[in-house]
Amino acid sequence: MLLDFEKPIFELESKLADMKQLAQESNVDVSEAVKALEEKIIKLKEDTYRNLTRWQRVQLSRHPDRPYTLDYIQTIADKFIELHGDRQVADDKAIVGGFGEIDGQSFMLIGHQKGRNTKQRQYRNFGMANPEGYRKALRLMRLAEKFGKPIITLIDTPGAFPGLEAEERGQGEAIAHNLREMFMLKVPVICIIIGEGASGGALGIGIGDRVLMLENSWYSVISPENCSTILWRTWNFKEQAAEALKLTATDMLENKLVDGIVPEPLGGAHADPIAMAQILKKAILEHTAELNKLSPQERINERIDKFSSMGVVLE
Template identity: 65%
Template sequence: MPQYPNRQFLDFEAPIKALYEEIEVNKSLAENNSNVDYTGIVKQLEDAIIAKREDITANLTSWQKVQLSRHPDRPYSLKYFSKIFDDFTELHGDRNVKDDKAMVGGFASLDGETVMVIGQQKGINTKMRQVRNFGMANPEGYRKALRLMKLAEKFNKPIITFIDTPGAYPGIEAEERGQGEAIARNIFEMMRLKVPVICIIIGEGASGGAMGIGVGDKVLMLENTWYTVISPESCSSILWRSWNFKETAAEQLKLTSDYMSQFGLVDGVIPEPKGGAHWDYDLAAQMVKDYIKPLLAELKEIPAAKRIRNRIDKFGSMGFYDEA
């Protein structure tokens, strides 16, 4: 069973936490009493943890899936880069303002094939979350991403993006530097890229912040992620003038991967390890890799002009409505 230091638990993961604490008690007893074999007990508890993880995630509410997507132990873009790809070489800067640390990207090797990988990075501790601005990119982050996409197109390399953001940074200085224009420009340009583009939502997929690197031939979601125009908290504050209705908002927004797949807004849902991606980084990365490799091979067989036409048609036909 993979172990990670300083593991954190959400409220609904409390039964798993209790089992972990019981394991620690038995390990301590084993150290102090060599005459008794606690191996069998520990193994039973470890098996119980796996079963409990599966049981909990089989009955999650929409709000609980939102919480899982934000789990502090959840793997972020750079973790996936290191687990899926070889020889990742990060490229920096938008050649205009600065290097936005909330957006990372560069060339990497996928089993010998060079690809461009781009993703939002939240930071793995308090200091790095501040450096990464909690995964909320400024305009220069989106312009850096577009620069890297154009570079990949120049050398005819596929593009894979990893989406995980609570939204684009909404600060005054970001708006002054053209936040809306930068995101709109990315959407416009991504629609017409001549190389295959695969987009994967690995955590939070909020609003234009997600769409800024979210236009592709195939858009995938991990099982315990969300994708919508607004967060449940912000929706609750607008409709009810309070965050207290965030659970209701999460249900009404239909923002989870199952709904997004039903609505045709994403092309597939990637399963996660039992209990969520934060329980096994290696397995989570392998599951993502197993999905993107055949998709990439399939997309490469389609002529560029047809891929672009399909991409435009796909996004142009999204959505449905009823007339009263």
């Protein structure tokens, strides 16, 4: 998939490929021209991705080739055992979780999971969890607390599932319950928005000692399209809505709603998933080491203080 703002880059890369092919076929030395074009492409990429609009970052966060939770787990975890079910209703496929080992250290890894094709998207419900998904996540968090293992949550959802059956089974209560319980977890909790972080669907596994965002992710109470629909009765103003919502990682950090930004490879996480996974792994290990220096009560107190101070204005 090629986004509109990526087309000039694609055209230069196509030209570079043609130039290299021509050099091979005609045995002509075009090394200087190739080098100049490569430098031009790098500069264009740097300028393009440095100056993305908020809507363009939303588009990147939804790129179909962008790594999902299981992609990261399979890359950074040496071992992973997925655990299923909330022990009440069902096993929600939109949220995955289990124990994983990273560099010899055990973690509880939990996250939203989307699908690559139509069949997978239906199976994963487009990453929109039902109440049993949030109850499964909480069950796994309590299991991690029981065994003293740090918790990592990877957030990537367009929102909690809004269906009637989800509301009948207590969608709001399940999310609210998670919010309360996550504040009191005695083990380190690191939450990372890896793509879309929409509304309570994201917040349901988003209360942590450290809340991080990937460079091209977004975090907001509502998506730009839905915001546009409410304000203008049409999706056509989604770009303006994205600007007004201030939903990017930079915006969130400036407003002290997250604790850090995880940089992405040039071109976005989908441009080099392996490199992105290694960057994410490094961030997880560094923040875990910092949090392990604190006592459980110190972590709980700091967690409560951090979220309690959000939105407070002193004049």
